Amino acid sequence: MFDLISIGTVGVDMYFKSDSLTFSQGRFQLAAGGKYFTDEFHTSLGGGGANVAIGAQKKGARTALMSVIGKNAFQKMIEEKLRDSGVSTLYCRHDEDYLNISSILLSDKGEKTVINYQTPHQNMFHSSKQLEGLLRTKAVYLGNLPDVSLTDKIKLARFIHHNNSELFLNLGVRDCRRRPEEILELVKYASVLIVNGYEFSDLVKKQYRFLNFRENMKKIYFPKLENLLLVVTDGKKGSYAYNDTQVCYQRIFPVEKVLDTTGAGDGYTAAFIASFIKHHDEQLAMEKGAQYAIKIIARVGAN
Template sequence: MKLAAIGSNCVDFYVNINGGEAFPGGGPVNMAVYTARLGESSSYIGPVGNDKNGEIILNSLEKEKVDISHVRIEEGNTAVTEVSLENGERIFGDYHEGVMIDYSLSDADIDFIATHDFVVADFWGRAEQYLPILHKRGIKIAFDCANRLNDDICTAVIPYVDYLFFSSDFGDNENLRDQMRKIHHKGSGIVIAMLGEKGSLSYDGSKFIKFGIIPCDNVVDTMGAGDSYIAGFLCGIDKYGNISLAMENGAKTATKTISYFGAW
């Protein structure tokens, strides 16, 4: 499997750890790393600034054996998300977008992405405009709507997405299932709701499948849990061709992630 992760990246700056500590992150970056750690091939395509935080991201991705040949170094600051940690739960503060604000994909980037089996993007990555183009190129597309499912960006990408992920705090209920049916009816392939401690729920147009969690003995930091679930799911669906096994693989990957500080 070859995964192309496109769009958003940032340094997660934990304001209450050691007087302030920076970790590389951002949804697509995280997914590329988790995919590489699962033994598959991954690339990250996106912009970083020509600053110390940009170096942190690039050096860290190289160490994780993620292809960074199409990372663009721009004049300016790398995106930063301020984070505080309270009882193992990450609380997001201010977000400084930096060079992400003007990012776009080149024709060469699109040709490179099309050499992969899957492409994954998220709500914050400014990649939604390219999904119709990539859809025509025949690459399988995954998109993370996070908790912004009803936003115009998520509504616009539905017809081009093979695997649409989103987060919900309310667990499995009929309202959630009805929402997932409507998303699939609008053109999405498999719809996956990530329900935190309540596991996950998928819908493929004919049936719902539930999967719980893999218990973690020591939850340290939930940063990256959803991203690691997505990477695990995509690796699982590619390897097994089975939704239940893909969901289990996602849950296993997420459990590893929440046992340490930072996304990875």
């Protein structure tokens, strides 16, 4: 029996950092035809599913990853790093032609530009073994899977809900920009919805600058979803959690130097879930999430 099954992507992140990678006005300035030599190079696991799984495992939740791993040169590295982190790969599927790889350029302040290639994986949940695994967990995290159809995600969420597991849901930009009546068919099965401020803006079809997150966003925008806990992370401004009657706020913690912001959101989510599964206390879970996010951005690597 697992505490959490994390459903999402796993891949390889390759980090490059150097003074030769000129960063100005929020962009890397790279010349066409140029060749750049970097002073620092780092590889680690990436992908939202893996980041949350590893983070939750580190925070005391017995965790398995449900994902696709390619049968390629990176397979051994991926499986070894997951195993070393204590994350089970029991429900991972191996595909001959699948690849998920990112090149990440880092500035001195931890700002990043990501170049990603990922083989489409529309049929992620066709294994009966995977579905049976969802009966053997207390909670499920369903991360951003833009290539999986909304219909399949709704079917999966309904299955999880009907089998009495808590569903922690994250939505990417593509899903947030869907028509409200479409995406509500997925959100209604979630126990907890976790998005950042800009994703929430897309979700509710209101410009970010006009949103006052100190108001009860759940009561305003999701009044009919009585059992939903809504969590919105807002970068340096902190994070918020909303139920039908209460707004909880968590400030960010100070960090001496930001090295890499790549895994901040996933780190927050991982620690939040691990705490919430155990205590069902949103304020405590937000505090744990904020603390772990700071640890993540103080080093290179998303987990």
